[in-house]
Amino acid sequence: MGNPELSIAPMHRICKKAGAARVSESAAKVLAKELEGIGVKIAKEAIDYAMHAGRKTVQGRDIEIAVRKVMGR
């Protein structure tokens, strides 16, 4: 997947936001890796929607519909 795109500090903050008392370094690293993977998956779907609409530019509405598909909601 190449270099990681998401840094560790925001992962700690996301876990705190969710209510975590303590978050290990490994948890933050795994979350960064997994969220990046989910992000790529969403972006790939969004690209398909943009292309289907005859656009080369991925827009916010493409991401929204892609999230619904990837998250199965």
Added chain:
Amino acid sequence: MGNPELSIAPMHRICKKAGAARVSESAAKVLAKELEGIGVKIAKEAIDYAMHAGRKTVQGRDIEIAVRKVMGR
């Protein structure tokens, strides 16, 4: 949800990694917001697993199992 935790630049890079030719600012913003929401959801599940195991610290393996649950895989 409070202040956004994920910045916009890595969202552009994630979309490029997925193969996007061009990515609008709105797409990057929506992706940041959605990924944070998914991250909080994963973290909440992970906290449940950690507590169930009698730990106050969320660890990498809690995140891994939480991702499988949230992503339905």
